[in-house]
Amino acid sequence: MSQLHTVNKSPLERNTLESAIIHAIKGNALLMIEDGVYGAMQGTHKSAMVSDAMDNISFYVMGPDLKARGIDEARIIEGIKIVDYSGFVALVAEHDVTQSWL
């Protein structure tokens, strides 16, 4: 089984990104959407939490949500892959189960 986790809230405001990371198993994927994309930025108080988890988890971030919020791709933590809605669909299809961390 393989699992996709989605996170839609800023990690500076809520605990969902942290909780998702804690509950992701080696080989899982985590997609940041909506306000969750702030978690993909370099240089925040939560960036290290994401970087440290990259050995176990494949991180993805929604490009359209990044653009909406004015976050330049150059500011994204290295190793996080940017996807569009079609890429989001593909991630859901590729993984056996999707869990939304609300």
Added chain:
Amino acid sequence: MSQLHTVNKSPLERNTLESAIIHAIKGNALLMIEDGVYGAMQGTHKSAMVSDAMDNISFYVMGPDLKARGIDEARIIEGIKIVDYSGFVALVAEHDVTQSWL
């Protein structure tokens, strides 16, 4: 001027209690309501944050919200005063301005 801060979310889930405490000035009051009342409990990962702030801030907690959530008064951090809705109204009246940390 004197200010009343209200916090309605669990400090284990969101940053509002912490932000309210940071922005309260010596002599301010802080009232925990709704899910904010979990912040009044002893023995949580956030209890020390509240205890440490008690020199500066007067803490209050909504009794009806505690009861609804099954929190016995004996579990409340010492020094936090329990009020009812009428007490809530009195706090708003006694302070020049009320700020809701949403």
Added chain:
Amino acid sequence: MPETKKFLYVNRKAPYGTIYALEALEVVLIGAAFEQDVSLAFLDDGVYQITKGQDTKGIGMKNFSPTYKALGDYDVNKIYVEQESLDARGLTLDDLLPLTWEDEDDDWAEKDSIKVISAAEMAKIMEQSDVVFSF
């Protein structure tokens, strides 16, 4: 109908402040009729949903916590509660409702439905599910 699926209901929010806990419970009750393999997970603020002694008269809302005790009668008896979430909130198993079920295959012996597990074990239960309902 396809074969039985593993349904996991994930409860991460406190009761009363928002309606998610109550409406999640309504899904569980309806879902119990569909004869799937059902598990409930309580973690983060979700552990507050099943604490003892709730009394909502003062806030004018309905106390739905007794309904959790009926879950055993609906064959919903795999209830996973995360240890780390309890610890962070200063709670222990004693603070939770005693949720039980009667085992038909064991002379209707009353058994505990709640299993307190680690975050690592919770992660495995999540990954082994076929459908995850998030509230």
Added chain:
Amino acid sequence: MPETKKFLYVNRKAPYGTIYALEALEVVLIGAAFEQDVSLAFLDDGVYQITKGQDTKGIGMKNFSPTYKALGDYDVNKIYVEQESLDARGLTLDDLLPLTWEDEDDDWAEKDSIKVISAAEMAKIMEQSDVVFSF
């Protein structure tokens, strides 16, 4: 009408994920007609509201960030941004929209509306307000 009051609009939430930022801005624009002493506070995730380069075409929503630049024309020119909130998010003043106003009493000189202040200074501004609008 009583004397002029000090109005403070507190913005603590990110844009687009929820509507609070947009609807708060709508209040500020309407409120500008009432000739009160208006200040805006951006702290916590609220600082994300006034970042440069927002482009919402891909999510199908309206980009309302240009409207912040019009605030100066409405005599809304006391915009406080918290340093600690920027720091926690890896942002600097350069990442924010250049919000300015023209000072009638200084030969219409263009001046910056944004003042980056500490959390301690923000606390004082909050306490000195007569009315706090929270979104």
Added chain:
Amino acid sequence: MKFSVMISEGPYTHQASDTAYNFTKAALEDGHECFRIFFYHDGVNNGTRLASPPQDDRNIINRWSALAKEYALDLVLCVAAAQRRGIADADEAKRNGKNADNIAPGFRISGLGQLIEAGIQSDRLITFGD
């Protein structure tokens, strides 16, 4: 003392409307005056008469209507927020070409200026939200 209240969330989903109700009722019973209750954001959803909550639960909308009647409260739904979310009185429905309205008794629809005015005219303004 003269209070005003802003409610930012709809009924049932968040406790905001419940707390606002209990607060307002206590204030009125304690002899305070309520200048206005302003419903903004999803708060406008408190003003629908089409809700039919379970019999054993509180009826949040009817409770507001009854309190408004008892104390002559001014319950105002923000027009812009109401348009986005589908709350309309007869005039609004007609103006927007809708064949039905859904506003509950005791509520009225008006502009954001009513909120600003509440801030100016009241001794205290308090917000209940998410």
Added chain:
Amino acid sequence: MKFSVMISEGPYTHQASDTAYNFTKAALEDGHECFRIFFYHDGVNNGTRLASPPQDDRNIINRWSALAKEYALDLVLCVAAAQRRGIADADEAKRNGKNADNIAPGFRISGLGQLIEAGIQSDRLITFGD
């Protein structure tokens, strides 16, 4: 592959309905099948026809109705959630003694069993919420 989607928040206030729409549209355009879109919690507010959002903004409700028409989507509003929040079709309005209904074209009201069935019948179920 056969998808189902659960939407837990109303239109405009949270991005959930927007993301769900963009996700569903992409899935359909990529050749996937959509078994059901289930609206729960405040999500039922996506199914009102009385909304009149600003002209320069997207119309979230009409967008769902149009997508449903194009792809024969099954848009289901949970009846219990809809009753609490004041979303009614003609039958529901009559049954609950209401003199108006407000459901939008392309939506239908049904029970929670429809969500469970979506979980059973679909290859993937994904939730969009707050």
